Amino acid sequence: MAFVKLLTFFFLQLILVVLALDLATAQGLKLGFYKKRCPSAEAIVNQTTIQFISRAPSLAAPLLRMHFHDCFVRGCDGSVLLNSTKNNQAEKDAIPNQSLRGFQVIDAAKSAVEAKCPGVVSCADILALVARDAVSVIKGPFWPVPTGRRDGRTSILSDALNNLPSPFSNITQLKASFSSKGLSVKDLVVLSGGHTIGISHCTSFTNRLYNFTGKGDTDPTLDPNYITQLKKKCKPGDATTFVEMDPGSSKIFDTDYYSLVDKRRGLFQSDSALLADSATKTYVQQQATPSGATFSTDFAASMVNMGQIGVLTGNSGEIRKRCAFTN
Known part of the structure; x- marks a missing residue:
């Protein structure tokens, strides 16, 4: 039985690799893109990530979130890493991104790779690899990361707000x-x-506790007992306190999130919203049952999909020397 399970696991991983190759070919990315020009690139990024996450496992969640926030704005081009300038406010300073952490991990990985192979590996690829490796270090799923992304030169605050x-x-x-x-x-x-995994500041959900429709009411889709618990931690106007998004296992990559959503204890309105659609609700309920959980494999596949959004390849964009600045 154990052998069959192991064989099934490797078969699923093989499917993911094949899917990644098919998708990457269409987008101009490929697995092992740096094999000839910087063969140690991915190992260097992995080693750097392990060094940071082993000391601070809580960084895995914000690094995953950083990759998500990068890809949803102008595509996976590293634009979220750019600093604002005198003439431009960058994505990094938009309110949703002001709570991002872990930029030092990206910078350290970039510096280490630059020391070995100057001007070869993009910040966008490093961010994609770090997000994957950070999740893997905390025993989350592993997914293939096709590389070959180029770095964008544009980062605009309003783009983050709009996307x-x-x-x-x-x-x-x-x-x-x-x-x-x-x-x-x-x-x-x-x-x-x-x-x-991860935490959230109270400001992202306290409207559900104190003033959901502007009449001093609570969100009827949220479990009343959970509301009581959250009110003990988050007072009106509290902008500094944070709570775990998955109470009790916020550093463990598991299916508890879906169990919470199914019990009407999803922290955000966007979490509770998953119960308002038949397809998403069905998936939530399937993953809330451990025996039917496919979350780990599904997450790996969806991360491959997300990593393809709007990538710059070929002669587009640039390879930044430092991730926070254009060349």
């Missing part, structure tokens, strides 16, 4: 947002499962 899905989104808004990036409804519900 990032909001924690206050309803299911219609979420489906439209993901569809506009070429992602499916399944990708939506699967990638939402990334909330199984």
Whole structure:
């Protein structure tokens, strides 16, 4: 039986690799893109990521989120890494991105790769690899990362505001947002499962506790007992306190997120919204049952899909020398 399970696991991983190759070919990316020009690139990124995450496992969630926020704005081009300038406010300074952490991991990986292979490996690829490796270090799923992305030269604050899905989104808004990036409804519900790790500041959900419709009421879709618990932690106007998105296992990549959503304990409106659509609700309930869980494999596949959004390849963009600045 153990051998059969192991064989099944490797078969599923092989399918993911084949899918990644097919998708990557269409987008101009490929597995092992740096094999000739910088053969140690991915190993260097992996080693750097392990060094950071082994000391601070809580960085895995924000690094995963950073990759998501990069890809949803102008595509996976590293634009979220750029600093604002005197004449331009960059994505990094948009309110949804002000809580991003882990830029030092990207910078350290970039510096290490530059020391070995100057001007070869893009910041966009490093971010994609770091996000994967960070999740893997905390025993989450592993997925193939086709490389060959180039770095964008443009980063505009308003683009982040207009493109990032909001924690206050309803299911219609979420489906439209993901569809506009070429992602499916399944990708939506699967990638939402990334909330199984990480924390959130109270400001992202306190409207559900104190003033849901502007009349001092609470969100009727949220479990009343959970509301009581959250009110003990988050007072009105609290902008500094944070809570775990998946209480009790916020550092463990598991299916508990779906169990919470199924029990009406999803922290954000966008989490609760998954129960408002038949397809996403069915998936939530399937993953909430451990015996039927396919989340790990599904998440890997959806991350491959997300990593293809709007990539720059060939002669487009540039290879930045430093990730926070254009050349």
